[in-house]
Amino acid sequence: MTEQQVPKTQKCIAVLWPSFMVAIVATGLFFSAFDPDDLYPFGEQTEISRMGIYSIGFLVFWLITAVSGIGTLYFAMTNCMRRNPDSRDQ
Amino acid sequence: MTSPSSAGSPGAPKSDDHVEQSLYAKAEKIYPREVHGLFARLRTLGVLGLLGLYYILPWMRWDGHQALLFDLPARKFYIFFVTLWPQDFFYLAVMLILAGLLLFFVTALAGRIWCGYACPQTVWTEAFLWIERKVEGDRMKQQKLDALPLNGRKLRIKATKHFLWLAFAAWTGFTFVGYFTPIIELGQRLLSFNLGPWETFWVIFYGFATYGNAGFMREQVCKYMCPYARFQSAMFDSDTLIVSYLPERGEPRGSRKRSADPTALGLGDCIDCTLCVQVCPTGIDIRKGLQYECIACSACIDACDDVMDKMGYDKGLIAYTTENAMEGKKASIFRPRIIIYAVFLVAIMAAFAYSFSQRIPLGLDVIRDRNTLYRETSEGLIENVYILKILNMDKLQHQYELTVSGIPGLTLHKDMATIVVASGGVQELPVRLRADEAELVVRSSDVVFSLVAIDNDKLSVTEDARFLGPQ
Numbered sequence: 001m002t003e004q005q006v007p008k009t010q011k012c013i014a015v016l017w018p019s020f021m022v023a024i025v026a027t028g029l030f031f032s033a034f035d036p037d038d039l040y041p042f043g044e045q046t047e048i049s050r051m052g053i054y055s056i057g058f059l060v061f062w063l064i065t066a067v068s069g070i071g072t073l074y075f076a077m078t079n080c081m082r083r084n085p086d087s088r089d090q
Numbered sequence: 091m092t093s094p095s096s097a098g099s100p101g102a103p104k105s106d107d108h109v110e111q112s113l114y115a116k117a118e119k120i121y122p123r124e125v126h127g128l129f130a131r132l133r134t135l136g137v138l139g140l141l142g143l144y145y146i147l148p149w150m151r152w153d154g155h156q157a158l159l160f161d162l163p164a165r166k167f168y169i170f171f172v173t174l175w176p177q178d179f180f181y182l183a184v185m186l187i188l189a190g191l192l193l194f195f196v197t198a199l200a201g202r203i204w205c206g207y208a209c210p211q212t213v214w215t216e217a218f219l220w221i222e223r224k225v226e227g228d229r230m231k232q233q234k235l236d237a238l239p240l241n242g243r244k245l246r247i248k249a250t251k252h253f254l255w256l257a258f259a260a261w262t263g264f265t266f267v268g269y270f271t272p273i274i275e276l277g278q279r280l281l282s283f284n285l286g287p288w289e290t291f292w293v294i295f296y297g298f299a300t301y302g303n304a305g306f307m308r309e310q311v312c313k314y315m316c317p318y319a320r321f322q323s324a325m326f327d328s329d330t331l332i333v334s335y336l337p338e339r340g341e342p343r344g345s346r347k348r349s350a351d352p353t354a355l356g357l358g359d360c361i362d363c364t365l366c367v368q369v370c371p372t373g374i375d376i377r378k379g380l381q382y383e384c385i386a387c388s389a390c391i392d393a394c395d396d397v398m399d400k401m402g403y404d405k406g407l408i409a410y411t412t413e414n415a416m417e418g419k420k421a422s423i424f425r426p427r428i429i430i431y432a433v434f435l436v437a438i439m440a441a442f443a444y445s446f447s448q449r450i451p452l453g454l455d456v457i458r459d460r461n462t463l464y465r466e467t468s469e470g471l472i473e474n475v476y477i478l479k480i481l482n483m484d485k486l487q488h489q490y491e492l493t494v495s496g497i498p499g500l501t502l503h504k505d506m507a508t509i510v511v512a513s514g515g516v517q518e519l520p521v522r523l524r525a526d527e528a529e530l531v532v533r534s535s536d537v538v539f540s541l542v543a544i545d546n547d548k549l550s551v552t553e554d555a556r557f558l559g560p561q
Contacts, residue, residue, distance in 0.1 A: 013314070013315065017315055021317070032176050032179040032182075033176075033179075035165060035176070049163065049286070049288070050162065050163045050165070051162060051163050051270075051271065051286065051288045051289065052286075052287070052288050054162055055288045055291065055292070
């Protein structure tokens with residue numbers, strides 16, 4: 001299957017949805033172990049509430065896992081095309 | 091009939107092309123026809139019960155606090171009579187594992203009963219479908235309306251529907267946040283337009299997710315996004331309950347008059363009315379065999395039973411059955427996989443209950459003062475400074491006695507005469523330990539803090555720490 005055949009929405013969901021679920025797990029594990037009030041990101045004490053830190057933590061985890069998902073998608077697609085060079089013409 | 095194991099995986103060789111095609115084709119909107127019957131009533135009961143629980147639970151009180159509150163700002167989980175702290179993460183993890191195992195067990199026994207009756211995706215989709223039917227009318231009217239070009243009437247109807255959907259979704263989002271931050275205060279802040287930025291964000295995020303998933307994505311969530319739908323077939327065997335059409339009885343299908351004798355016409359019991367297809371929320375034809383899209387909601391059973399009644403045939407042309415039963419083999423409930431799942435479930439539950447009953451509702455953290463390693467007092471003793479964090483996770487206030495051991499002649503000095511911590515409270519306690527330099531053999535010695543409640547010696551914990559000296 002070529003890259004062109006896969007709609008953009010399909011690719012977005014394939015990246016955003018699994019990374020969303022993993023980010024929830026990662027956020028849960030991380031903040032079970034660390035209290036945001038005990039964290040000094042970049043050596044600074046923050047003014048942000050715990051709710052805010054949890055939310056930012058979750059969004060950052062989501063961003064990181066999504067980037068990993070984009071990598072997986074990219075390598076899976078290019079490998080697939082390399083194996084079936086003819087399918088590009090379809 | 092496709093076997094359940096190959097039906098679950100989209101990679102089944104025979105139907106590969108078909109599945110790939112439908113995966114990447116633009117999904118057509120499915121208009122599930124309203125259905126009445128035994129299973130529809132059961133689902134309505136499930137929907138009302140579960141939605142009721144979801145919206146009412148956060149408003150319930152227990153012992154002066156919200157009955158169910160995963161209080162993230164305060165880092166405490168209230169689950170009725172239990173209060174969990176971050177230290178109790180283990181119990182939460184075990185609870186999640188138990189829930190997972192229970193799902194495996196139920197799946198092996200009764201198939202995708204979770205999908206059809208209890209999954210939030212099903213439950214909210216049913217609620218959104220109900221609103222849609224109230225506003226737009228039945229299946230036929232909805233299809234006609236969608237085929238019309240945009241006019242005043244269509245705009246009014248669509249706007250009403252989306253307004254109701256959005257209002258319902260916003261309430262859902264608000265309730266969701268109410269599980270994580272006290273809902274009464276949240277409601278007061280909402281009414282005074284004083285919600286915090288992150289609370290607003292999560293209300294909108296969850297509300298929007300509800301609106302999108304239950305209003306638009308619907309069966310596509312089950313087909314393409316749900317992890318459970320992808321692996322549930324691994325729990326299936328030939329004795330698992332499935333929804334199935336009985337082809338031996340139904341085929342050859344064909345329409346006929348109510349008075350006609352099917353045997354004379356050479357027909358089976360299926361009158362090919364396609365009602366089973368019209369009511370299907372995932373838009374499949376159950377007569378093609380078990381398919382991975384089937385969420386076992388049994389809407390087709392209700393529809394078909396109704397038709398069979400009208401035709402004067404026996405019910406059950408589409409029915410809950412098992413693969414073995416369909417092949418005329420003996421169905422068995424107690425299979426190895428059921429027994430293994432059950433043994434695991436019971437064993438973990440018992441271990442959990444025992445471990446939980448032995449839980450000591452007292453926590454002690456020792457943090458060394460980071461600024462100085464040690465200092466020498468005017469009497470020539472070596473002094474280390476610590477901050478103790480005492481967590482009283484019990485329901486009662488307690489007074490505690492603190493002792494320390496590890497170095498001969500070690501003395502404990504604190505500013506407070508008594509250590510009293512209220513129920514659910516955290517007390518920070520700076521303490522100083524002093525030891526004679528002659529007793530310090532190595533640069534870093536181990537010391538042990540012990541804390542015990544004066545009125546209950548079962549409430550006792552110890553915590554190791556390091557005492558640093560010169561050398």
